[in-house]
Amino acid sequence: MRRIASVWLGLLLVVACERNEPSAEPTAVGSERTPTSNGPPKPAPDEPSAAEPEPEPAGPSPQEQAAMALLQTVEALGELHLSRAHDCAGLATALEGFHRDHGKDLAEADAETLAWIDAHDEARTRMSAAMGSVMTASMRCRDDAQFGAVQDRLFGASAK
């Protein structure tokens, strides 16, 4: 009985692992979690279309542009952490420069831009990946004296 159960367990685990695998493929930009849409406006049903040229697709909205700019900065921050994750002193020095150049933009990113990123699957995934690098390197360097000192300087007592 136990042997049969073990075989079943093995089979089930294989199936369960497959079933449990979250989608590895990021969805396309514009795939949204909320009903809001940033895509181009759809023509009205009674709008003539056959003889008319296709309308130029609208470019990215100002919000999307702001979100993309923010994402690029966050990804650069992630890359920086990733590239120096094993050199805590070097990371600390590099972070001071990065903070000087971009710290304010990141800290003061407006709510609409952040909400836009969160509402769009691909943007959210990119943000998570970059932040994952920040967290991994920061946790690896958490006990490094120089890294800690720079964190204190940049972020104050909250960095402790």
Add this chain to the structure above:
Amino acid sequence: MLLVMRPMALRVSMMTALVALALAGPTEPTAHACVWDYETYHAEAESLPCVLDAILGFWPKHTDRYHEVRLEATEHALRWVPGWAEGLDAKGVSLMKLGRMEQAEAVMKQRHALDPDAYPGHANLGTLYTFTGDYEPALTHIDRAMAIEPKAHFGREKYHRALVAFLQRVKADPSVAKSENFLGVTLTDEQRLGGSKEVFDGLGLDEDAFDALVSMITVYGAEEVGELYLTLGELLAARGHRRLAYSAYARAKGLLHPRRRELDRWMQALDDAIFEQFKKDAKAGKIESANDPEDLARGDNYEGIKSLYSGRRRRARGFRKDYEKWEQQQLKKGLPIWTREGLDQIYAHMQRVSNRCASPGLIEDDMAPPIGGEGSEPGEALENEATP
């Protein structure tokens, strides 16, 4: 949906605030609700611990240390981008799981303000207010969350809502907890002992309820809410799973459910019925055993479900300790639990050491105990696990 264990100091201070205590018992304060953060999908994937394992506690559960590490990591990222929504979700949930409720509320409100129409903001505030016993705002947020994403938590959030609405009624009139259960399942003694699929369907019950209750107990952490086990016991009895129903009632009783006297009576009746069935099956030669069939038919060598349940609960506690030890070791090694890779390792281990049943349709899975038997042993997977 999530039920949160609090540190001891908070347990005492919140004792009077939670009407849920009337259901969970004065020594084991708990709360329950639906949460959403980046880990939810992993935890909620389409298989769940099997019913017997869920009842007994044979499933892995994160340690406080896990949330402390996750919190620290998240804070590193939030220093750079204080408005990162997913980071705020994770931080709020971990604070809540650690029992730091005021801080959790502040973080969740900050996240909610970013986008008042986003599902996680409502889901997590709904959880928090359920936990603190503020049922009215909890229901407001749960309703809004369900309206935004009706399919979140695989559509099971309605069961969470039903539990909160029930607790709200109990708060207004504590006697409700002694006469009703949160799904409104009412069985006669005859139905409780003679359950079947027909009886279950005839009562208008939905099999999705098994998945939902197991999720609430195991994924969302409502492990110590006696009301869930009582209701699960009623569902199982109606479906004809006498042994499972006995175990669910026993767990509800262990959690000091206010209907302890009725639970005793139901358990005794089920125990008697199970024993009679055993003798009947032994007489018909349906029980494989090295013992003499006549002895078996008289009930000799019959262990009895009461001692079986107690032994399994002891083993479940040992299982939990083993898992906690493994998780602590991984955290010490620096497993990045904030990444997909880290979570994959955690959940792969969880799946290796515990039985899983397919969901939806949990109760029909081959790993689930069949009616009249108990299928595979709870926690059996643990024995196949290599030493960590």
